[in-house]
Amino acid sequence: MKNNLQRRVLLCLLIISLAFSYSKLFAQTEHDAIMLNKAQWCNGFSYMNSKWTDYWEGSYKRNNDNIGSVSTQSVMYMTNYGISDKLNVLAGLPYVWTSASKGTLHGMKGLQDASLFLKWKPITIRSAKEKFSLFAVAGVSTPVSNYVIDFLPLSIGLGSTNVSGRLLADYQKGIFFTTISGAYVRRSNVKLDRDAYYTTELHNTTEVKMPDMALYNFSVGIRKKYLVAEALLNNMTTLGGFDIRKNDMPFPSNRMNSTSVGVHAKYTLPRFTHIELTGEADYVLSGRNVGRATSYGAGLYYIFSLHPNKSSK
Amino acid sequence: MKKISILSLITGLLIIIQFACSKSIIEHTENLPALNQTNIDMEAGSWKTVLLSRPDTFAVATPAATNTSGYIGELNEIKGLQQNLTEGQKAVVKYWSAGTVLRWNEIMRGLVAKHNLPPYQAEDGTYPIPNAANPFNYPQFPFSNPPYAARAYAYISAAQYDALVAAWHYKKIYNRAAPYKVDSTLKANLLVPQSNLPSYPSEDAVVAGVTAEMMKLLFPTEIAFIEQKAAEAEQARLMAGANVRSDIAAGEILGRSVAQVFIARAKTDGAGKAGGTAVDWSKFETDCIAKNETPWYTFESPKRPPMLPLYGKVKAFLFDSATCASLRPGPPPSTGSEEMKKETEEIYNYVKNPSREQIRIVHFWADGAGTSTPAGHWNAIAADDFLKKDYSEIRWARNLALLNMSLMDAAIVCWNTKYYYFNPRPSQMNPAIKTLTGIPNFPSYISGHSTFSGAAAEVLSHIVPERASDYNAMAQEASNSRMYGGIHHRSDCQAGLTVGKKIGAYAVAKAMADGAE
Structure with missing residues (x-):
């Protein structure tokens, strides 16, 4: 019996180490098709580590011996509540810290952006072996501390208050599924500590106009009783912004684009179905004004059932 | 269901608020009112010039009288322009x-920021040097780093000032009325405030001409852009009804002529040789070691040669080379001394756990790569205060020339000192010191920001005395920012401020003797 459990834990760890995820922006599950049932309440923490040595200055890929590798780590508290079977609310708050392996630049740390998402599943079409669902997700995120945004690549965030809308479609046949979604992120202007800055011209103001963004996610995988595992293709496209000039520093309103691939898994302990483990990994294939990051993360969640008449699972 | 409605409502409201908020930004000097010169400084033709030996070194022809058919034709040109002004033209x-x-x-600050990027290394780890003879090749000429920028602001401002003194000289002699004083239709349609200043030659065209000509030397890749701006500035005066074409033409030629005097000086002021050679670079190091001191080394990888090490030999505007050497402060604490150890410890304590306010100060004053540099920052500070004064154009130019000559000379004395002592940065003394802004690629003693700021505060306190305590507080904060940032010792900053103020005093002495006060 003990052996069995050990094997499962090992398997789980294996999955975590292989696993991946995307979303440094919304390090949570606003882009998956998994819903909590009514009155289920999930709480937990996830850890994320992202690191890059090469980066794109505009479209030119290079490295920089004056910063070496830049690491961004975060621990995020996440909570998710089932208002109904068709409507979930998700919230998260990460603490982020950064460092550079070479040079003298000082790392940054602090609480980053709190986020809140409403995830709604208005349409579900089922047959015996197939299921199609349509989701709409609306969200906001905003900085909860006055962190430094004008110190890229070591800033912990970009400082804008964002609202986003996402449409998500999910198709499942047997244990196999595929999910596709797209989001539009409207970003507010941000303020710098200095009163003039250069983009493609000099601006005499502390305020920076942040271009909006589009996010796309595509995944295929399996869903079983205790295990969800998927492979993802992610794209982030900034709708405007400008390129980092040759040998310049990055800037919050740069045109930051990336395409990445990853894996993600969620495992529910069969003997303790209140406990979920997640693991993820992600690798940037191509980008513009971003680092070629390799990221991995893991999470541990506990699910309560607040509904007296319903079991937790 | 109630919860759903409330949550939906909150989210919906947030979304609406966010989308309703316009992203458009009104920049600091975007919607300024027109300059309304309270004092036209009619006697400014007799103010003391910087380089011109006489205000009439360059002749300006007698203008046609305002009742001649040629002049009336020029008035008709304005009327024609004003009939079809688009919103864009307005x-x-x-x-x-x-x-x-x-x-x-402002345009100048933009160009400095645009060109203020250190060259990227070549494949072999060496750094290409911008070449004035081939300015479009990467790395484009110039790399407008702080010393280069300080010199560029000084030459442009001083040349504008001398050209305007010459213009005012002829304005008084010829005393040609502005077109709106001659023609009542033009008076009714005038788009700028009226002034009693004679309009020939046009001060706007003088400044356009002198600036465009200086730019050929200082920012050669921008000539096309600058000429287009110059033409726009002149056309604006025609469209406004403030100048006729002959005012403009005479002004532009005068401006371009005066520029040649400054260009001739700039070509021989030593700035072209400020980069030095590999022999110079290693000599600083060996000289420093010979004095039993730890020499500065670059933090950049691959190793970058120090920035403009011979800039300290450039010919100053406000004093001669002997004075420059005498302004150089005594040595910093020895690198092996207990005092230096303490100073390094102080900086380590600043950067260990910096407060948000300290980081704000570091970043507000950083003025590093991709910015208009510390000199540009002080120009922006000065411009904000000058705007409240309704100065005449010539007084604007004179005040900026005094400021910018002091900033260039501050750079010269500062660089002279840096390479005389070749002193290391705090992070070299203690590698645990992590910095909150990039480490500049030149020796530590004395702080450039402190020297610039000390000079600027001294000059501006003379020009706008009611702001003196603010300028001094700003200079102190700019100086402190380099310690908070982890890139300077306290002795670098203190000596820098003191030296800067001494340099500023030379500009103040000039101000008190130039006839404008």
């Missing part, structure tokens, strides 16, 4: 009407 008039010296100063 915006151009409004932009330039805030003040031509101010707008050129």
